[in-house]
Amino acid sequence: VKLEDELRQLFGRTEGVPWPGEREAFDRFLHRRARRGRAVATAAGLALVAVLGAAVLVARGQPEDRQTVGPAATPVQVPDEGFQLTVPVGWQVDRKLTGTVSGPLPGGPTGVVGVVLAPATAKPREAAITVRADDSRELWDAASGKGSKRRADGRRYLLRPGTGPREVGQYLLGWPDFCPSGRGSCHRMSASPRVLVVTGVAAPGDAAGRQQVLRRMLRIVGTMKPITDSRRPPAAPTVPANTRVLLGKGGTGRAAWEARIEPVRRTAGFSIHFPWQEQREPGKGWHWESLEAESIQRNGISLFMDCLSWAPGSGLLLSGLAPEEVATVRIELAGRPPVVTPTFARDKPVPWVAFVSPPLPAGSQVDRVVALDAAGSVIGSLEQPYPGALCRPGAIEPP
Amino acid sequence: VAVDETEFSEFFASQYAALCWLGLLLTGDRAEAEELAQEALVRTWWRWKLVRRPDDPASYARKVLVNRRRSLLRRAGVEARYLARSRPEDLVVPAGDERALVLWQAVQTLSARQRAVLVLRFHQDLPEAEVARLLGLPLGTVKSLGHRALARLRERLGEPGLDPARSSTEEGP
Numbered sequence: 398v399k400l401e402d403e404l405r406q407l408f409g410r411t412e413g414v415p416w417p418g419e420r421e422a423f424d425r426f427l428h429r430r431a432r433r434g435r436a437v438a439t440a441a442g443l444a445l446v447a448v449l450g451a452a453v454l455v456a457r458g459q460p461e462d463r464q465t466v467g468p469a470a471t472p473v474q475v476p477d478e479g480f481q482l483t484v485p486v487g488w489q490v491d492r493k494l495t496g497t498v499s500g501p502l503p504g505g506p507t508g509v510v511g512v513v514l515a516p517a518t519a520k521p522r523e524a525a526i527t528v529r530a531d532d533s534r535e536l537w538d539a540a541s542g543k544g545s546k547r548r549a550d551g552r553r554y555l556l557r558p559g560t561g562p563r564e565v566g567q568y569l570l571g572w573p574d575f576c577p578s579g580r581g582s583c584h585r586m587s588a589s590p591r592v593l594v595v596t597g598v599a600a601p602g603d604a605a606g607r608q609q610v611l612r613r614m615l616r617i618v619g620t621m622k623p624i625t626d627s628r629r630p631p632a633a634p635t636v637p638a639n640t641r642v643l644l645g646k647g648g649t650g651r652a653a654w655e656a657r658i659e660p661v662r663r664t665a666g667f668s669i670h671f672p673w674q675e676q677r678e679p680g681k682g683w684h685w686e687s688l689e690a691e692s693i694q695r696n697g698i699s700l701f702m703d704c705l706s707w708a709p710g711s712g713l714l715l716s717g718l719a720p721e722e723v724a725t726v727r728i729e730l731a732g733r734p735p736v737v738t739p740t741f742a743r744d745k746p747v748p749w750v751a752f753v754s755p756p757l758p759a760g761s762q763v764d765r766v767v768a769l770d771a772a773g774s775v776i777g778s779l780e781q782p783y784p785g786a787l788c789r790p791g792a793i794e795p796p
Numbered sequence: 797v798a799v800d801e802t803e804f805s806e807f808f809a810s811q812y813a814a815l816c817w818l819g820l821l822l823t824g825d826r827a828e829a830e831e832l833a834q835e836a837l838v839r840t841w842w843r844w845k846l847v848r849r850p851d852d853p854a855s856y857a858r859k860v861l862v863n864r865r866r867s868l869l870r871r872a873g874v875e876a877r878y879l880a881r882s883r884p885e886d887l888v889v890p891a892g893d894e895r896a897l898v899l900w901q902a903v904q905t906l907s908a909r910q911r912a913v914l915v916l917r918f919h920q921d922l923p924e925a926e927v928a929r930l931l932g933l934p935l936g937t938v939k940s941l942g943h944r945a946l947a948r949l950r951e952r953l954g955e956p957g958l959d960p961a962r963s964s965t966e967e968g969p
Contacts, residue, residue, distance in 0.1 A: 400946055400953075401918060407896050407903075408919035411817035417826075422812050422834070423805065430838050662932045684936035687909075701940070784947050 472622075477508030478530035479574055479627030480593055483620045484514060485613045491515035491525065499532035499574070499591050514617075521606025523563065524599040526614055528621075530572065530591055537590035540569035554618050565597040565607045568618045574626040588629075593621060633690035634748035638665045644742035644751040651708035656716060656742070656751050661685050667701065669716050669753070674707045693718055693749060697768035697777015698726065704788035705756060712759030713788040715766070718749040724771040726752045731762035760786045803848075804841060811854050812837065815861055821915045822865050824904045836861035858920065862912070862930050902952035910945035913938055 416422070471484040477498045484490060494511040511529025545555040554570040573588030595617055597610040636658060644656040655670040668685040675682025689699045700717040715728060719740060728736040736757065740750035763783055768776040815836055819829030840847060840857040847856040903911060909931065916927040928938040 400949060403895075403899055404903075404914060404918040404949075407899050408821060408915065410896070411814075411821070411919075414813065414817065416813035416816040416830075418830075419813055422830070423808055426808060426834055426837055429834055430841060661934065661937075681935065683934065684940065685934050686937055686940060703936075781951075783943075784950060 473512060474624060475509050475512060475528075475530075476625045477506075478510055478591075478593075479623060479625045480528075480530070480572065481622040481624050482512070482528055482617050485616055487517055488514050488526070488613065489517050494527070494529055499530045521609050522600040522603050524606060524610050525597070526610065526617065527594075527596045528617060529594055531594050532589070532591045534590055536569055536592045536594065537571060540571045540592045548619060556615075559597075562601040563598040565599050565610045566614065567597075568595040568614055569593075570595065570618050570621065572621075572623070572627055575628070575630055591627075593618075633694035635688060635690040636665050636747055638663050640665050640747065642742075642745050642747055644745055644747070645753075647753055648756070652705055652714070652756050654714070654716075654753060656753055658688070658747055659685070661687075667699065667716075667718055667751075669701065669703060669714075671703075671705070671707075677707070688718075693720060695777070696779050697723060697775075698766055698779055700766055700779055700782050702783055702787065704759075706788075708756070713757040713761050714754060715757065715763070716751070716753040718751055719768045720776060721748060721750055722770050723750055723752075723768040723776050725769050726754075727767045727769060728754055728757070728763065729765040729767070730757065731764050733758070733761065759788045761788070762786050804844060807840075807853060808837060811857060814854075815857060818858060818915070818919065819861060819865070821903075821919055822862070822908075822912055824911075832861050832864055835864055839864075859930060862916070865908075865912070866931060898953065899949070902949050905952060906945050906948060909933075910941050910948070913941045914945050917942060 471489075472481055473484055473490055474481045475493075491513045493509050494513065495507060496510045498506050498508045498510060511527060514526040514528070516524050539557070540555050541553045542555070545553045547553055548570075552571050554568055557567045557569065559566045570593040572591050572593045574591050575588050595614050597607075597614045599607045599610045639660050640658050641660070642658045644658060646653070646655045648654045651671075651673045653672055655672065657668045657670065658665060659668050660666065664687050666685045666687045668683055670683040672682065684701065684703050686701060693699045698717055698719050700715060703714045703716070705712060705714055717726075719726060721743065723740050725737050725739050728738065730736065736754055738752050738754045740752045742749075742751045762785065763781065765778055765780050766782060767778040770776055812833060815833035816829050819832040820826060823829055823832070836857045839860045840853060843856070844853070847853045903914065906914070912931060913927055916922045916930060917924065922930070924938050924942070925935055928935045931938065933941075
């Protein structure tokens, strides 16, 4: 069965299937519609209420905040799990927890995975707060699910009741970890789910002590800072959305091209224009894709393909962008010698260089595309970017 | 806005589930799907007098939904996209067998625009030119996105050991 047909079948399974909660949906619709109607009239009033409300909240929150990050509070780092916590005043680190560091694969390295805090004066009685990381998907779902709240930085957290007579409660704080630099198989800006679990215990009958522990736990949740792999990696260099730069021209006759950075609908992108075809069929002689700055950072290349169906015998054209240090791009083809193409546009006001291959034979199969610096060292590569033979003679391939 | 409420409520009943499913296919998230469907229907209601006669109102609602999804994506930025990806999947497309389930999971690893192209092509049966118009992209880009999406799915389906939640193919803004 062709994949396209499988997709049709899969998507087609939704035909005529009722949607859960459909009965209440019309009521929600009516509320929403009424709300929309009132929205304009009440917008100004709501804004005022919001400002006043925020002012009250800030005023109320200040004393608590000051207490939380007072001068006696001590920061403690757990780099293996990417967090720093502030030990509350009057508390100290009782011990560190070691174990398998949370991560996408089982059997990861061993390291410090959390800490246990205890009051310095043994009051509240039998009190302790454990902070540890956990990569359970179930806990992540709970932390970001119903009833959860958001910290100022957007991270979600949830308080769950304690289990057993000693446990005061448990906070789950969403704490994703980001792909380390240089790991080509994952997307650096994407993150894996992980939670920090903050569990408090105290003597069962000590109501005041239990409340105190709960408040300390909330402070810890509120002041926890991301370090190491829980920090979002710096964004890849990019350009303003309205950037228009002609990177270069090349080719001849029907295979002549112009490579550009230009916007479509306020989004910056890389485009390749084929003037011969564009003149013949306006609108069909160019190819644009949004800039994948992150992809360039990850693989050393952002690759585009075009089939020159209007230039018989010319076949496939590969083009794209690479980091500025890339001097050449080697295109490895199945059953054919590799093609090395130099990069250009180094003098242009964009943080990349561009490359455009010579027209490759129709039916070429691309095994690998490698970005190399001037010394021939590999900056990054793409394996089998387009599976199968490309641009069959006589057939029009995308685009 | 003078609208025949009976007429519209019938329209609502006939389209709500379909719009939700379309939203789910586009987003992979139940709550977001319902949000998109509700928003599309509210906007359709406000323009009911204009869209009910000359146009097919269901088609109008679908267009609103797709456009809304597109503009939300544009506004939300990378952080929201990552959050959207990380949300639990509490509803899946009704799948008859394991292969369909695997395919659905693979579809969810595609970038938002790749998925949109596939859904509009193979669920809505729209020609590529119409998909391009609806997504506001050049035709060549739509073809390329579709081609890449299919290639990515083939790659995914050929590598059952990969955990789709761990990598992605997010594109630019």
